[in-house]
Amino acid sequence: MSGLPDPQAARAARLACRQGPARPTSGMAPGFTQCNMISLPRDWAWDFLLYAQRNPKPCPVLDVTDPGSHRTAMAPDADLRTDIPLYRIWRDGVLAKEVSDATAAWAEHPDLVTFLIGCSFTFETPLQQAGIEVRHIAQDRNVPMYLTNRDCRPAGRLHGKMVVSMRPIPADRVAEAAMISGRTPAVHGAPVHIGAPEGLGIADLQKPDFGDAVEIRAGEVPVFWACGVTPQAALMASRPPFAITHAPGYMFITDIPETHWQV
Amino acid sequence: MSGLPDPQAARAARLACRQGPARPTSGMAPGFTQCNMISLPRDWAWDFLLYAQRNPKPCPVLDVTDPGSHRTAMAPDADLRTDIPLYRIWRDGVLAKEVSDATAAWAEHPDLVTFLIGCSFTFETPLQQAGIEVRHIAQDRNVPMYLTNRDCRPAGRLHGKMVVSMRPIPADRVAEAAMISGRTPAVHGAPVHIGAPEGLGIADLQKPDFGDAVEIRAGEVPVFWACGVTPQAALMASRPPFAITHAPGYMFITDIPETHWQV
Numbered sequence: 197m198s199g200l201p202d203p204q205a206a207r208a209a210r211l212a213c214r215q216g217p218a219r220p221t222s223g224m225a226p227g228f229t230q231c232n233m234i235s236l237p238r239d240w241a242w243d244f245l246l247y248a249q250r251n252p253k254p255c256p257v258l259d260v261t262d263p264g265s266h267r268t269a270m271a272p273d274a275d276l277r278t279d280i281p282l283y284r285i286w287r288d289g290v291l292a293k294e295v296s297d298a299t300a301a302w303a304e305h306p307d308l309v310t311f312l313i314g315c316s317f318t319f320e321t322p323l324q325q326a327g328i329e330v331r332h333i334a335q336d337r338n339v340p341m342y343l344t345n346r347d348c349r350p351a352g353r354l355h356g357k358m359v360v361s362m363r364p365i366p367a368d369r370v371a372e373a374a375m376i377s378g379r380t381p382a383v384h385g386a387p388v389h390i391g392a393p394e395g396l397g398i399a400d401l402q403k404p405d406f407g408d409a410v411e412i413r414a415g416e417v418p419v420f421w422a423c424g425v426t427p428q429a430a431l432m433a434s435r436p437p438f439a440i441t442h443a444p445g446y447m448f449i450t451d452i453p454e455t456h457w458q459v
Numbered sequence: 460m461s462g463l464p465d466p467q468a469a470r471a472a473r474l475a476c477r478q479g480p481a482r483p484t485s486g487m488a489p490g491f492t493q494c495n496m497i498s499l500p501r502d503w504a505w506d507f508l509l510y511a512q513r514n515p516k517p518c519p520v521l522d523v524t525d526p527g528s529h530r531t532a533m534a535p536d537a538d539l540r541t542d543i544p545l546y547r548i549w550r551d552g553v554l555a556k557e558v559s560d561a562t563a564a565w566a567e568h569p570d571l572v573t574f575l576i577g578c579s580f581t582f583e584t585p586l587q588q589a590g591i592e593v594r595h596i597a598q599d600r601n602v603p604m605y606l607t608n609r610d611c612r613p614a615g616r617l618h619g620k621m622v623v624s625m626r627p628i629p630a631d632r633v634a635e636a637a638m639i640s641g642r643t644p645a646v647h648g649a650p651v652h653i654g655a656p657e658g659l660g661i662a663d664l665q666k667p668d669f670g671d672a673v674e675i676r677a678g679e680v681p682v683f684w685a686c687g688v689t690p691q692a693a694l695m696a697s698r699p700p701f702a703i704t705h706a707p708g709y710m711f712i713t714d715i716p717e718t719h720w721q722v
Binding site: 386 | 504505508509512513520523641642644648649722
């Protein structure tokens with residue numbers, strides 16, 4: 197026993213994602229890194245990589261493909277066009293449709309550059325191992341995500357607000373949740389905001405902008421982490437002509453053990 | 460007293476760097492982040508930013524300027540053309556000359572994109588505060604740096620070996636030095652190699668490829684950190700037509716407290 201999770205579990209999870217039906221990936225293939233995805237025409241790649249560099253909390257870039265490639269070093273046998281459960285196709289900053297197979301959309305632009313971005317699902321296993329319940333997993337829902345009032349630092353033609361994910365945590369475990377997630381800065385790291393949702397411009401926690409609402413119990417505090425859906429907020433605000441992304445909560449599962457990101 | 464270092468100290472240090480004489484910046488403006496610098500024509504900027512993303516230990520990018528700009532958000536009153544003590548001008552991958560003022564070189568290419576990259580000098584203050592002597596500071600020398608046999612992951616036209624800096628540490632403090640530096644992954648983080656220099660292809664520690672040799676005492680172990688001179692090794696190997704960099708050990712001093720990078 198190596199102590200590392202079984203790589204076959206990551207491959208099996210990707211196969212399930214490829215074959216459907218589409219479901220959020222939180223809790224799938226525990227121990228493996230999950231990623232947000234955004235594919236943009238080559239002409240927009242510089243602006244996006246710079247946007248990510250300038251906003252590392254919401255946009256930690258873990259891999260970038262060569263133009264036109266649908267392969268990643270993070271899962272050599274995967275096909276980025278099919279192995280995410282649900283994709284979004286964007287035209288001029290508007291969500292045009294959601295598809296479970298992006299092969300046809302990919303073929304429209306032979307020079308797409310694909311960015312894989314860290315996802316907070318990656319530190320949910322350590323939270324659970326510490327005995328901290330992850331509510332949306334316990335309730336078998338997608339994680340709640342909110343568009344905040346915080347501007348990201350712009351880059352070239354890209355600008356937009358930060359998106360956050362939220363997990364309710366008992367008040368006496370919040371510090372531990374902050375420290376556990378803080379050990380993995382490449383997958384969003386420590387929370388950006390704890391409590392006081394109005395400070396982020398969030399009026400009603402029961403009405404997330406993406407994903408599902410979850411129960412918040414007495415004595416629990418909403419804890420907010422920077423979220424890899426932030427690039428989709430930039431698409432809506434900045435309107436590049438074309439993009440493919442994952443659907444929020446429907447992530448790309450890699451072969452990289454989540455322990456790889458611990459500092 | 461805020462507990463933060465006095466910002467005036469960073470400005471005064473930059474002014475001293477601007478006016479000369481040129482000296483290595485290790486130990487200057489303690490508590491402030493120091494940076495490596497590389498400026499490349501716009502046409503090479505994508506390849507470089509991707510190279511940095513693929514090699515985050517040696518090339519943690521802390522800021523990127525707009526094309527042609529010599530300003531950085533990390534020190535708003537600074538001029539990147541003059542505020543480094545010693546610059547290197549590169550032509551076709553060959554070091555053409557060293558200058559203390561790069562204004563004329565900058566004017567040759569109006570579209571230069573400048574990258575500021577984390578520097579291990581940033582965690583030397585915490586090492587010293589823990590009572591770990593930083594030998595090259597104690598000996599008033601430049602830090603020793605070595606070209607290793609480790610390939611970086613290539614990106615576009617850029618490829619090259621990793622460069623490391625070395626500090627001799629008493630055997631009973633090595634773990635602590637690893638942990639202290641590991642808390643700041645944005646400025647190279649934990650060591651990449653501890654002891655056994657032959658494993659990096661280093662034949663003689665007393666003959667560094669950059670900087671100065673330092674004394675290694677009985678009971679001390681050479682500890683190697685990924686180094687922001689790695690981009691210069693990529694220049695030599697990949698031969699872009701033009702580049703401006705800092706001279707190894709002669710860094711750009713920013714206004715950002717080094718505690719900013721702690722996770």
